[in-house]
Amino acid sequence: MAVRRTAPKVDPDRPHIDNQKRKFRINDLAKAELLAEGWKPPRATGTLDEYLEMDYPDLEFTVADLIPEGANVLLNAQYKKGKTTAALNLVRSIADGDDLFGAFRITPVGNVAWWNCEVSERQAVAWLKDMKVRNPENVSLLHLRGQSMPLRNKEVRDWAVKWLKRHSVKVWVVDPFGALYDGEENSNSEIREWLRALDEIKRRAKVNVLVLVAHTGHDAQDDDAVVRARGGARLMDWPDVIWTYRGGSDIDPSLRFMTAMGRDVEVPEFTLSFEPSTRTLTRVNGVGSRADQRRVSLAYQVATLVREQFDATGKPINKSGIEKEIHKKATEVQRAVSYAVDMNWIRVEDGPNRSKLHYPGEDEPELTASGWNPVVVGSEKE
Structure with a gap:
């Protein structure tokens, strides 16, 4: 008797599964080839003893203390505090x-380019006209507001390299990151690929310094020495140097503050004054940091309170009375009182039950930057 055999069960989805697997493999191979586009082997390396025998030149700075030669710089600026003005001061x-x-x-290196991705062409040219650049032939402009520049595309990168070479650019300012970057804002992988494209363009065009301007994140804390730029963490990992530029003066809202931190760079916060007619930022001495200015502003409030209290009642005010009216931490109030005493705005005497009584001092309190007699670096007053 013949044995009846059952035909093997056929999975109706198998052809579709195999086809999908093939697509995934092709996709992976395409990604791998795409990542390898333009790749060149790194130059041959040696052992440490060979390197130690080499005669390396001393580190040079394109901008003394702020930008080492060959650096990538992230100019990380607080929203609406004049980031483009800061960038254009560098350009000039x-x-x-x-x-x-x-x-x-400044160590002369060659021409500078400003890729303006945010400001209208009319406004950009007007600002530069105000700045009275003496050698405008050394500045090349590319206005990209509303213009797509997908730098991860090889054709676009090739065009950018040719443009930079044609203008003999050695310092390249891209302003700002958020307007030119075409990926997802918080995707570290996309930001990494975009920054690699920038680095490739810089290398192929033989650009010396690349400055990328960016907005700070909304969660930036006022007391942070270095604040994060908007975007994925990879953006903060990329630069050799981070400039942090912001406002925050309690004395003069026109003042700006900058720090520079990075490889072989450590410049603590300094103050910049702004001259509107020429859009010039100038470092000033004698004004103090944001923390200094907050202390002086609070000291002014304390001194004003003490004087108003005495004028109204003919009596001094004690420590608890000041702390009740000045809604700050006790340590901050005490530092402000000490400053006000040093400035002769108030005087403090011992009162009953170990209390401290505060009287008006010999000098009227003054809350102006000019009251500190700030000294412009390089001026005759210095």
């Missing part, structure tokens, strides 16, 4: 060879 100093902010020596 590179073009003319003048000290940046009147304080940081």
